[in-house]
Amino acid sequence: MYNIATLVVGLIQVLVMLALAPLLTGIIRKTKARTQKRIGASILQPYYDLLKLVQKDEVVSDQTSWIFRACPWVNFAAMATAAFFIPVFLVYTPFGLVGDLLLVIGLFALGRFFTMLAGLDVASSFGGLGSSREMMISALLEPALFLSIFVVAITYGGTNLSTTIEASSISSFLPHPQIIFAAIGLFIIILGETGRLPFDNPATHLELTMVHETMILEYSGKSLALMEWSQSIKQIILFTLMVNIFVPWGISSSILLPSLAVGFFMFAGKISLFGIFVAFLESSVAKWRLFRIPDLIAIAIATSMIGIVLCYL
Amino acid sequence: MDNLLSDLTILFLLLPPIAGAGLVTVLKKKRTIGIITICAASLILIQVLFVVSKIVSEKTITAFGNAFYVDSLSAVILLSVSVVGFVAALYSKNYMGRQYDNGTVDDKHIVRYYQGFNVFLLTMLVVPIANNLGIMWVTVEATTLVSVLLIMLYFKENAIEAAWKYLIIATVGLSFALIGTVFFYYANINANNSEDAMNWTGMVHNAKHFDPNLVKIAFVFILVGFGTKAGLAPMHTWLPDAHSEAPTPVSAVLSGVLLNCAFYGIIRFHIISSVSIGPEFSNQLLVILAVVSIGIAAASIYFQKDMKRMLAYSSVEHMGLISLGIGFGGLFGIYGAILQIVNHAVAKPLMFFASGSVSQKYEAKAMSKIKGIIRVMPVTGILFLIGGLALVGMPPFNVFLSEFMILSSGFKSGQFIATLLVILFLVVTFAVFLRHLIKMIFGNPLSEMKKGEMGKLAIIPMVILCSIVVIFGIFIPAQLQTLIQNASTIISGGGFA
Amino acid sequence: MTDSFTLFQAAILLYVAGAILGLLSRNTSLTRTITFLPPTVASVLLVIFSSSIIISGKSFQFVAPGTLSFFNFEILVDGISAFFILIIGIVSFAVSLYSIGYSKEYEIKKRTSALVFLFNIFILSMVLVVASNNAFFFLVFWELMSLTSFFLVIYDHDKEENLKSGMTYLVMTHLGTTFIFASFLLGYIQTGSFSFDSFRHGSAGFPLLVKNLVFVFAFIGFGTKAGMVPLHVWLPKAHPSAPSNVSALMSAVMIKIGIYGMIRTIFDFSGFGASPDFAWWGMLLIVFGSASAIVGVLYAVVERDIKRALAFSSIENIGIILVGLGLSIVFTSFQLTAFAVLALVASMYHAINHAFFKGLLFMGAGSVVSVTHTKNIEHLGGLVKQMPWTSLLFLIGAISISGLPPFNGFISEWFTMQSLLSSYHIPSTILQISIAFASLPFALTIGIAAATFVKLFAMTFLSKARSKHAINIKEVSRSMILGMSILAAACVLFGVVPYLGTSLISTAFHLSSQPSSPFDSISIQNNSGKSFANLSMPVVVIIISSVSVAIFGFIRVLGGDTKKTTYGTWDCGFGGLNERMEYTPTSLSQPMRAVFKVFFKPHNQTEKESFGENPYLLKSIKIETVIKNIFEETFYAPIISSFVFFFDKVRRLQTGKINAYLLYIMITLVLLLLFVRLSNNV
């Protein structure tokens, strides 16, 4: 497996993730706009935004420290590194020997850690508000996420994503009913992790409702671009995990070009469909009250626990 | 020739306190009589060290026919009496001087004090070496009478009350002890031994032929009798009163060694009874009283307001521990108990001296009025702290070793319930005792106080005791180890090493 | 042998010398440096000593007979002891350096001599506890360790509160000691000796009941020292009260000695073996470990006192260590050796990690407290600009303890999670499911821990100063920064090169080692021989750094050179944004309090002061949100009050009436006589 070809394919997978991340955001936004009977911006709009932002001058608060300035870079580095360990259209990645799903979660947490610090660094009550809420949500999401990973890992034999996705692509999930529960759990968690409704409204700027946006409120220019981009990378990583673990259809199991091409298009299709599905869902629910969010997470935990019990029975 | 030497040995042991008392009566000068007493006490100490070294090599000394009989067990008691007597004499000089200066006592009192002190020492020296158990009883009774006089030296209400209670309760208790003694004697004659029937040696030799029922009843009387004097609960009630109201050096002697002397009586009869009917019976009784004592002491310390009273309860606890060790038996238990006798004799006077200095400095005995000792008198404070930690069995101080051995033997002998109860009580004691102690030692004094110790003569005795406390925690001299070893063999092996 | 002996002796003598030097010292800054020199050097010697023992694999034994009749002074430093001595050595090295600068604060108030003396003896006693090979001396040094640390806890004895904390600590630890004592006694009864050697050889032959009892007693006893819930109450009181360098030692090292004792007893003295009979031991550890983890972190996240929050976090981390240890026991009892090794590595890795980052964090907190003179983070903020080094080092500690890559906390938590996942190998459904459920509190703990340290770091170092305590302060002295840097470096090193830790642990504990070179991936196999999980931190770090460089270049190329303007934080156009509008620690953790209100029972305490009689004319009103301490109120308080009730009954015996006293004697006599009479049945 250790040859240049796999390494190249592995790197291409990473680049695909980084490159397609804003596109996924664009697709979701477009879909949401259409469901709301708006035409909406182009699905390429996130790219224009990024391009525009990196060229702009920055305004930095005089209260902030180096933490605030380091945060976007740390965030992006963490998310981009996480992308290395995800098989996208090939069932394995050469980087599977470097890190596993738990590392991916760790990297996400690192990014979030710095985001929360940056939110508090600006000394405004907005940042504090966001960090405070994020503290609660992330702390609760962690066990839910771990439990659903637990189900996946013991069903498919590993937290090494190459192993997991290979195993899931071979067997269907019919002999593993627990996987359905894990999928439900993971889906709820992904909504939370990516800051989607009903956890958080990514489109709002109303202090009553926003969580993630408040923490990056002070960012501008390049920093904001990095923050936005890394957020969308996180999103595509999670979506990819979702589709590749639970619906691994069409994923390429060899590095032959035709099967890779099929794999890529299947991946693009699945992830777009998933994005559209999420967008539809977002359009049909309202944001939940902050203190009802734990209930939602509890549902995720409960389904994962049922999954665990099913694993062993 | 040999006999003469032994006679002289014993004579020189008893002469200094007699001479001391005599000289004090004759001279009556405040300065000199203190020094005379110190000299007498140090002569006793030297002579005892000589006796002890002889005992270590020869195991027994018999003198004046059969009247005096010293073995390793007696030597342990003698040693503790002489050491504590010596440091108490040293401490008295300073303490009584200060009491005189602040007008608590006058010249007459001081003379009476030193007379009493010498006689007190004399009586306690005779207790462990008397072969005749009747004489032993008489001297124990005599210690009561002398110490009553010493306690009521002050004519304060509380002192008189304490003296009265002590007198009545101890006398009643000791009359039981006499009954027990006479019962044993009767058992001895009944077993057809009229030769030296009242002597310990005679009894032990013949003990196998004693009537078991008689021995049981007799031992109950002995236990209640000497137990009263030794402060075993529930006969301990006089103890906190008497020990807290006596002049501090006397408290130290009362608590440190007089209790040991009384317990020595129990041990002697325990040996006889063990030889006669096996150790189970007396062990059982000893363990019961021990557990009650330790429990009551633990519970009583919590509400104490008076420093010296608290220390007195701690003595009850320690006597309980000694009794427990003897009761559990086995090499560890008995060795631990004897070590506990020694350790108690060192640690308790240290605490009493320190508390005496502290209450002179603060002019109070109530613990609520004493704060920040370590700020006001750092040396005394540290000594007080070390003594307190030793008392509650904190390593690396000496009492830990003996408690460790006693509790080990408890498990070894299978008495789990008793041992676990005692461990619980010890933890409680630890908590409540240290709670009081730490509140006194640390923090800030309630009012501005001048920093300063109570003088060298007050510190030196404490330093002596404290160094023993620390050293014995991890190292015991080989001679003493042999002595204690022999003494435990006497207890477990039927009276002879 | 002789070399190690010389090293060991030299280290001990240096500590003693340091103690004595401390006693003799006077208050100049030169002597301050000199007095902390011996422990610094001694710690280095310890590090060399222990690593030579670990590397050579030969244990060091030494017996000095005869100071006491029945107990020999025995020393045995095998791999396990050496591992813990290594922890002591590294941390105390850093802390000793730190103390040079830190103890300056105590010079102003009083002489430092007692501090230096106790500090040295404290470290020495910890070393000797770990090295002891005889139950008696183990207990002696154990209590010496408790005692010296107790004195250090009440070092500031002006405050009544510190005395109380110290008492709680002393009593709890003494209670723990009695359990340890009981555990050893059981070994003594069985083997007739107090030497650990005889325990070691004889323990396999103990009856099962005795084995279980030995374990349970040791578990309670050592658990108390380790700060395990519900025996943890002393820890959050004692650790914050002590001077910060001592807090660092206590939290980083001393509670690990409890873990050491547990490991020693379980694997050496309790006759533990690969039999399902012992699986419940592991489950017990897992249950209490999880409880400690979650309880510790829940209290930590709402805490406002920086040192106390760290102390609670120690409870949490001890919980994580215990979970790993418990898993290892469960795996061993089902003969799943590979996973037992994994779990033990996880647990020990976390032990050493916790020593590093908790030492670092306590020192950081100490630096903050020493310049601001407050432990309450409500009054802090904005220190990052005035104390750049301290804040950087504290941040490293915070990231490490939150278990975030690429620092060391992540590695041990990764191992622990993998051990939890490996539970599917256990051939018992009920255990599988319970361990899986145990991972819920575990994961929750990690999540909340990150929140805790976001709060601690941000509220201390970021945003604006919230009181005058945090204004006009200076960075701490160089020796303090050096001390912290050592541990920070260790945190980074053990995170980036986990090979260091794993090989250290597997050599010390004689385990089958996994990776053979630093760049090898740590790998765990699943049933079908495929890789279950892999981790290769050096490569991860390479990826992270290359990604960072690449993205920096990419953005630069894409966006060109742009300007940065500094301007005030956005204030919605109202202006006058000040520190009173910031989020405070209490408000930051408000959602957590609300979510876990069942546990915290938060309520407001209101103090009103009014003008005269009229309750409506208020002069001042103070509202404070407080949480209930359920352990103290529902567990300890009833026990204590029942004891006091009993004491109260007993003291009524001492009525002062001589008649009553005589009656007691009479009753005793008659009862005993009746006992004799009736037991004879003539």
Add this chain to the structure above:
Amino acid sequence: METMQFDILTISGAILLIATFGIVATRGFMDWLNAYRYQSIVLSGVTAIIGYVTGIWEIYIAAGLTLVIKSIIIPKVLTYVTRKLEIEFKLETNPYVSIRASVIISALLVALSYFLIQQIPFKSDQIVNVYLPVSMAQFFIGLFVLVNRRTVLSQVVGLLIIENGLFLFAMALTHGVSLLIEVGIFVDILVGILISSILLFRISRTFDSLDVGKLENLRDD
């Protein structure tokens, strides 16, 4: 001869018990002293009987000593002390248990002592046989007096009863242990009485009362 000897012993024992009861049943201090004196005289008689039965001449000395010390010196000392006292104390007004009940309890205590020592082997030694329970009963009665009475003086009397029991006990069991110890015990008692007299003075002077109820400062509750 045997039976007659036994009768004499029994009768003397009974007389002694009755004399002891006399102390229990009286209330004034002077009455106690008189009762005590009678008891002591009976005791010395009993001692003489023991001497007669055993034929050991030293016991006659002991009997004489008893007569002198217990029925003359000690009452004299106590009378002297009480005259010196400046306060009113004459009657024991409120014992914990009333006089009537006290007598009944004393009777019970006599029964108890017979019960308790049944197991002791007597070896047909009639002296022991008869006097052992009697002395035990004295013992318990003395203790009961101590427990029951509330004045300092009556406690001294209780102590004296115990001492008398002790004396009888020692005589009966050992037929005179040895003169040396006997004398030692006598001296002890004498000194004890002296010291308690001193204490009596002190108490009456310090507390203006002889009520032990005043002596309750030192306590824990």
